Amino acid sequence: MNEPTERGPGDGGTPPGGPLPPPPYGAPAAVAPPPPAVDPVPEGEPYHLLARTARNRWWRPVVGSLFILGVGAVFVLGLGMVLGIVAAFSGVDMTDPEALFTEMPLLTLVTTALGLALTLPLVLFAVRFVQRRPAGSASSVAGRLRWGWMALCAAVALGAMLVSWGVSLTYSLLSGQGLGEFEVDWAGWGAFLPAAAVIVVLIPFQAAAEEYVFRGWLMQAFGAFMRTPWPGALVSSLVFMSLHGYRDWGMAWVFLFGLCLAYVTIRTGGLEAAIGLHVVHNVGGFLLAAAAGETASPLDQGSVSWEIMLGPGVELLIFLAVVLPLAKRRNVATRS
Template sequence: MNEPTERGPGEGGTPPGGAQAWGPMDAYGTPAAPAAPAPPPPPVDPVPGGEPYHLLARTARNRWWRPVVGTLFVLGLGAVFTLGLGIVLGIVAFASGVDMSDPEALYTEMPLLTLVTTALGLALALPLVLFAVRFIQRRPVGSASSVTGGLRWGWMALCAAVGLGAMLVGWAVSLAYYLLSGQGLGEFEMDWAGWSAFLPAAAVVLVLIPFQAAAEEYVFRGWLMQAFGSFMRTPWPGALISSLIFMSLHGYRDWGMVWVFLFGLCLVWVTVRTGGLEAAIGLHVVHNVGGFLLAAAAGEAATPLDQGSVSWEIMLGPGVELLIFLAVVLPLAKKRNIATRS
């Protein structure tokens, strides 16, 4: 009879240090492979599929506090930026000897600097929205733009072209009303300021106003609508409240308040119906750039910022502009099969 031999590791014997040295065994007595560590959570959650634009924040990470914290971040820090630039403007105006007791002094004596600081303060809200989408709600940045995950540049350009045509028709309607009612040229009556005054103001308008208008769309028709969509599926409470906030942050009174509220409400509607901000941005940019360029031609680049009481006649042209834009863009989106769901 052979003497039993001691088996070493790997030969079916007991491993050095006892049975536990090999870890858990499978059903055949073979050491089982160690369990793989759990993968870390993804940095962002994908948006839910098949949802309209205002519900894209309803991701797996969606919690009640995320849209609340994000809204405080966007509006609060945006107000800080705007206030800070306003203080800088006030200091420069005081040092320049501007009569600060005159409420219109900044618009008449420092129009270009007033326009720059105001437009820049509003434009800075755009990166705030994108930061909040990415790092507070933890979803793709592009979901703030459209259901396809980014801006559809061709579609936005087409909407801007429609907006330009609608604005020109609106101007023609206003001008025809003033002439037929015996009021002369009305709001279009102005003195040419000359190229030396117009060109610097036009450059500021063309560079900053598109970002200012786009930032307002990302805040009011983008962030706020999707923040409300985090809590409820219907878009109407978010549409009404965001439009009221949009109206309150403008300085218009009387018919001007009505116009701004309806303008915001219609842009919410076209955003939901077209699945993104492109149409709203296109119209808003064209509308603002056109108004500021007219003011710059008269040497009054900051006059559109000096808002106040507005008669219904002044709202006639913009109202026609908005109706034409909606009447053309919504059927055009359907004809071109513009995606309205993620």
């Protein structure tokens, strides 16, 4: 018969030398480690579902949306008040709705673009501190902005925009309208260079901020409640359209533009393609207006004819036709 052997603590037996003494009186009890500051995004999910973390609750997207809307409105209205005060002291006739665009175009552009651009850090703050997930998950499924991919998309957008300008110009000539919107009275370098500097510096942030709000935050906020991306894409495009001043065919164009940006965001797993197209489109339009000495004219939106859809429509079609296969060929990640 085998003799029993002494078992160690790992074997469930009494440790050599007898049982361990109890902890000294008053010793602190074991404390569970605090929860992580942020939750990791769920693995294997598309971009619009990245807000479905362990901390996801119904109120987080709501509170985050109210925060972005409220503080963003304060920024925009505050800068608008500054513009109004400066205009009043400068003797601008504020009863004329066109006065700011014609008499103070550069300052109008600066305050408008800056007010919109400031919503970008608000989105990142809400993602990090309201939804408690990595701020980079607002950019893409990779958890960051994929700069190389965005630069490539911007290059495609530039080519598509130049082709669209050619289409618009050709239509204007064939329809007997002359050069149309391309009939530019050169404003001179003294007027163009300051405006171009402002456009190149501020407009990319303004366009990127709109993408983070509409194709980023809003689509992921809907994704926190439902798995299909299309309600978020439709609602974000409608809100995007409503915040522009266009009417008639212009409204249809802005809605279609927003919907295409939502589609390419879903298909490429991030905001890079949408930002690239939006930045190039806006910068090109503002530079063309600045060359004619009408720096703020793109902000003076209103009723437009159906012809406005021709060139930009071609721009969208070319961009999607090139970028989507390119993303597949380059194995751009579409899931976390």
